[in-house]
Amino acid sequence: MWMPDRRSSQPLYQQIADDIERRIAYGEFPPGSLLPSERKLAAQLGVNRSTVILAYAELRALGIIESRSGSGTRVSKYKWGATPKHTPNWHRYVEGGSFLPNVAFLRRIREALQQDSTLIDFASGELGADLSPVEEINALIDENHYTGYLGYDNPQGFLPLREALVSFLSQYRGIQTTESSILITSGSQQSLYLITQCLLAPGDAVAIEDPSYCYSLPMFQSAGLRLFRLPVDQHGIRPEDVRALYKKHRIKMVFLNPNYQNPTGAVLDAERRAELLHVTSELGLPIVEDDPFSLTVYDGNPPRPLKSMDSLGSVLYIGSFSKIAASGLRVGWMVAPHSVVDRLADARQQMDFGLSVVPQKVAAQFLKSAYTRPHLDRLRMNLLYKRDVAIEALQRELPGLVSFPVPQGGLHLWCKILPEVNDGKLLEEAIRNGVIFAPGSVYGSDSGYVRFTYARPKAEEIAPGIAAFAASLRAVLG
């Protein structure tokens, strides 16, 4: 990323003007297109807004850009040729596609994290570097050669990884399967995407927990699905709600995250599990069971997945390395009936031609190594510690102002703010105070909830982060 050189004799504004001119000449900003706002560019480059104002003034004087009040700063259409030429109206193309953009809060969070790497990050739903088996992965890469040919791989994914998963799922999750029933995906995300694109059609009704991380994924809307809600209480969803939704809306699939649900942390009760499988088998209704958090369970005893009780092949089971090892590997998996695996592998082939073999080899080696169990033990211990630090800080900083269930696994704490508060204002104030979180409305809940991912920041950042959040909340409450 280009950054101005503060030790150069050339003034900062001139360096910035030169860089923008270069980017315009290279087509990054075609004639007529909108440049970043002065505020945004200043934040990106870590300079004062006045410096950017000077840089833009310089470019305006050269006739390269134009500013009109209310419509921002644009590249001049007349600069690059004697007669005006027609650039594609990229704005219309970008707005015109059928696939929807991410929700606004998530875009804002990403932007803020990119602009300020010092933010204490309770927003990214992943493990921090301290919890990832980075050393172990490095050791495995050092020990193993990649002598294989790097050609297009099997559309279902790298066979040794699928074989390693057969043992892993049997040993750790009680799921009996075969390598031919497994599809390797780019995290859980790609499994969900393939299911919504290939097994459902526009207009189909599906049931989703309320709240759920699924609401943060416009892919459901992009696929034209009608979403119906299954309220989550402390014991998960209620099976009779599934039956009611089927009767009323002929739902075609149920999306669940039964263990340490994202965002609430709820665990689906054992009795409800049995009842749910009874209801869905009666209705011939498939369940998508997303199970990324089970192996983080703090007491070491995760509940049995629905898939392990599924004698009918009604459950599409989704798992991933992202929440238990390293999200950057981008390795996830789905266990499903043969016809489903076959169809989704074929479709994925068209979308990206499959995953890189390299991270799949690393993942297979990790699963087969002696590192797996000690890593998971260490992970659980550290997550429990981080959870307790977060809870202690919330109780100290905001007594009587927040309430939350104590999660027994997973990475998140789902916190209700008791006084009425505006999500957006609270987020902006928090960013100003050096901390960031995910507003509950991203997950389909009412305003006034916050998801804190305590797994992400360093342990020593948690208390200061919660203190900064508390200060922000008090400031917004006035």
Added chain:
Amino acid sequence: MWMPDRRSSQPLYQQIADDIERRIAYGEFPPGSLLPSERKLAAQLGVNRSTVILAYAELRALGIIESRSGSGTRVSKYKWGATPKHTPNWHRYVEGGSFLPNVAFLRRIREALQQDSTLIDFASGELGADLSPVEEINALIDENHYTGYLGYDNPQGFLPLREALVSFLSQYRGIQTTESSILITSGSQQSLYLITQCLLAPGDAVAIEDPSYCYSLPMFQSAGLRLFRLPVDQHGIRPEDVRALYKKHRIKMVFLNPNYQNPTGAVLDAERRAELLHVTSELGLPIVEDDPFSLTVYDGNPPRPLKSMDSLGSVLYIGSFSKIAASGLRVGWMVAPHSVVDRLADARQQMDFGLSVVPQKVAAQFLKSAYTRPHLDRLRMNLLYKRDVAIEALQRELPGLVSFPVPQGGLHLWCKILPEVNDGKLLEEAIRNGVIFAPGSVYGSDSGYVRFTYARPKAEEIAPGIAAFAASLRAVLG
């Protein structure tokens, strides 16, 4: 992959019956679902069909499966419980999605290659292991540690790779760009997928070369696009055809592969390039320039890409490692205006949450290493040699029966079969004779064309492969 053990004292048919029973019990084949045909399973397991017939008979006797003539062999619905339970009708789900399956010939080719690894493969459009820089990549992995944190990465892709591409594209392709204009994708395939999903809407008209590898990608139809053809002659497409399609159908985008086009090998003439850019800029029409083959050019002097002449930001430029180094790395790139990169990065985030960092690190190291130029020189030399072996064999084996232009770059030879012949019959006969190719109709052409990817087989396989193809052709012609 499970295979029967020929040294076991248990008969083969019994081992197979046990394995199928296990896979049924694990939900791979739910009650009511279709099992593989006897012929297909026999081919997969490398046994006689009669062995599979015995295995199925055994399972039928146990009441686990049922066969009805005409509808194949299915898992019994009544086996797994006293009362019939309802399994989801997976068949309906698999058929019901909006995303289309791959074309039948391509599915057949994949199946044949999976079943018989000894086939001489002229069908897979990629480099053979002998042309990939496997040694170099291994050396780089050995030399470099992966100490970094493996968290979710920047949605545009790994920054050091984008920086390495800025130098690479300038040095090798004459394209001036910045790291903020680059999106890293899972090969060219994902770039095309993102463009069709996010910049175009159902009903939009687009122009595609005829023939083109794009016809082998149902993603265009899945996105609901109307496809119009731009005939390719020996100098590429004709710019006036673009204007005519715009007038008649208001096409919104032009998809081109101007250098060593897949499948024809044609190169867009320099005069036509200038004329094309003139026409599209007049119409404000964007071009997608897919440029995977340029650096394979046999004389070392590839034509300038359209992108290097694009002062208006009308060209979305796509490149990839797949055809010049290793398709299994799954690393490609797009150079595009800022607003497009931003939109596509956001959408990709929802589909798969971005690429693994590991292969991106490998790719960045490769581009920055001293290996790049010697590898490309060696690649060109070897491709030229393989091309000549293929041409010589075709002239020797099928004099007067085939005609083809001599490609000056790329991996493919586009061959017209002069007598009338049925694509499907020729393909099946060739598979029986130990060789496989891609029928021309996959690329939208009339029957009677064949794409030979001479880059894929080993050099010493090419002449026997062409001989087997010639024998198959003569057999089909009768």
